[in-house]
Amino acid sequence: MSSHELISAIPFAILGLGALGVLLLGVLPGKNNQQLPYMGSIVVLLATMLSVASLFGHSANIENFVVIDHFTLVAFELFAAGGLATILLAKNYPALNKHVAEEFYALILIAVLGTFILASASNLLAAFLGMETIAIPMFALIAWNPQRKGAIEGGLKYAVTATVAAAFFMFGIALIYFGAGTIVISEIPKALTSANAMPMVALIGFMLLFVGICFELALAPFHSWLADTLQASPAPVMAFIGSIAKIAMLTFVIHFVIQIEPIWDQISFVLWGFVLFSIVFGNLLAFRQTNIKRILAYSSVAHFGYALMALTSVIPNSSASLSEAVHATAYYGLSYAVMNLVAFAVIAMLNKHNPTGELKGYRGLGRRYPLAGVAMAIAVLSLAGVPPTAGFFAKFFLFSSVLGNGYLGMVVLAALASAVSVFYYLRILLAFFAKEEYYHHNQSADVESVEFGSTAVISVSAFATIALGIFAQAVLTYMF
Numbered sequence: 001m002s003s004h005e006l007i008s009a010i011p012f013a014i015l016g017l018g019a020l021g022v023l024l025l026g027v028l029p030g031k032n033n034q035q036l037p038y039m040g041s042i043v044v045l046l047a048t049m050l051s052v053a054s055l056f057g058h059s060a061n062i063e064n065f066v067v068i069d070h071f072t073l074v075a076f077e078l079f080a081a082g083g084l085a086t087i088l089l090a091k092n093y094p095a096l097n098k099h100v101a102e103e104f105y106a107l108i109l110i111a112v113l114g115t116f117i118l119a120s121a122s123n124l125l126a127a128f129l130g131m132e133t134i135a136i137p138m139f140a141l142i143a144w145n146p147q148r149k150g151a152i153e154g155g156l157k158y159a160v161t162a163t164v165a166a167a168f169f170m171f172g173i174a175l176i177y178f179g180a181g182t183i184v185i186s187e188i189p190k191a192l193t194s195a196n197a198m199p200m201v202a203l204i205g206f207m208l209l210f211v212g213i214c215f216e217l218a219l220a221p222f223h224s225w226l227a228d229t230l231q232a233s234p235a236p237v238m239a240f241i242g243s244i245a246k247i248a249m250l251t252f253v254i255h256f257v258i259q260i261e262p263i264w265d266q267i268s269f270v271l272w273g274f275v276l277f278s279i280v281f282g283n284l285l286a287f288r289q290t291n292i293k294r295i296l297a298y299s300s301v302a303h304f305g306y307a308l309m310a311l312t313s314v315i316p317n318s319s320a321s322l323s324e325a326v327h328a329t330a331y332y333g334l335s336y337a338v339m340n341l342v343a344f345a346v347i348a349m350l351n352k353h354n355p356t357g358e359l360k361g362y363r364g365l366g367r368r369y370p371l372a373g374v375a376m377a378i379a380v381l382s383l384a385g386v387p388p389t390a391g392f393f394a395k396f397f398l399f400s401s402v403l404g405n406g407y408l409g410m411v412v413l414a415a416l417a418s419a420v421s422v423f424y425y426l427r428i429l430l431a432f433f434a435k436e437e438y439y440h441h442n443q444s445a446d447v448e449s450v451e452f453g454s455t456a457v458i459s460v461s462a463f464a465t466i467a468l469g470i471f472a473q474a475v476l477t478y479m480f
Helices: 003-008 010-025 035-053 070-091 102-120 124-142 151-180 185-191 199-217 224-232 235-259 261-287 292-312 319-349 370-384 390-404 408-432 452-470 472-479
Strands: 060-062 066-068
Touching (some): 010 035, 070 472, 102 124, 151 224, 185 261, 224 292, 235 261, 235 319, 319 370, 319 452, 390 472
Antiparallel strands (some): 060 066
């Protein structure tokens, strides 16, 4: 490994060694030694973000394992920031109170390391390693404080789903290697033209690989685990799964498509059914829910259907079409991560008033806590695609790309489904700003103070949701 590659690997090293260091900090003697792992994990993530920032302008292919480029570094910054937000939200989260220790922070750091490996993978085995490095900490984090109602059930459902996804993914890798003779993604198109290649076997491998990816992204019909898992998860963990882990997989898909561009039009048809089912059923299922966590879970199914729509409609042998689709999908992923983080942060902040997440439990809380109310309004309007938020421009770029590729019917369907989503998003706003205050029946009307962590995460992410919309074109240009 050259010195240039070693420098490019520094963010990975900081996270891996930082996770070990945080574990060690927790065993130091002292009455308040849990503060040390908390501060240590924050320092590790800030150091990671600084080291990533120092790499902008550089690119590297480290041992045909991971690729570092500008887009990857932007994704790294998002993932590290998401890990930081998760730790800040978890510090005083009621359901985790007195149960968050050095293991919790170390698992978050390991999961962030997994997002780095997955998003930058140039080798299918690296992608598998990254996927599992995210999934294994999530088993424990979802079931954290197992006395919580549904904690064990949620952890088990996630474990089963992640195992099935891993099995499909690994079988896919095996068949692709059998058919093409390589698992280095950029070498697969050329390998399939050789005399010894077996394209049909490789195609079956791609299908299995996509099934594994669809499980991870919770695309229909592999979405059934998501609502139960998110409902059972502590809100900070839910924020990480919904806003960071899934975007890491989407980033891998974008890199995957770029690297196999010569054959992408021959295999992209596999995803069409998943995209259509996700857009339709995700919105219809969200429409029926009365729990905000389940609404966001099912809407996530639809959003990832939208996100993959542009990639599946690329015009064959058109680099311009692929480039526009990749840009639109990447911007959609970034916007979704930020606006979803706002919603999950508000849920975490208000958990002590409404631990179940039922909509009726939020009645009037938007008036009682104006910061939470305004932030949730920004998040919901952005998720619904209302200008000038990031969500509006994300849909605009996607729909423009798909329409430019000649898929008018697909755009009409997506627009209609998006219109349906406005109704269930408005139900959230109506609950938050209702005049009849549900909490009066249960608690004192005194306004309580809010913690620094949740306030900071909500303020920054809500501001970013607006800023990403106002400066949409500049952000889109900067990402690549």
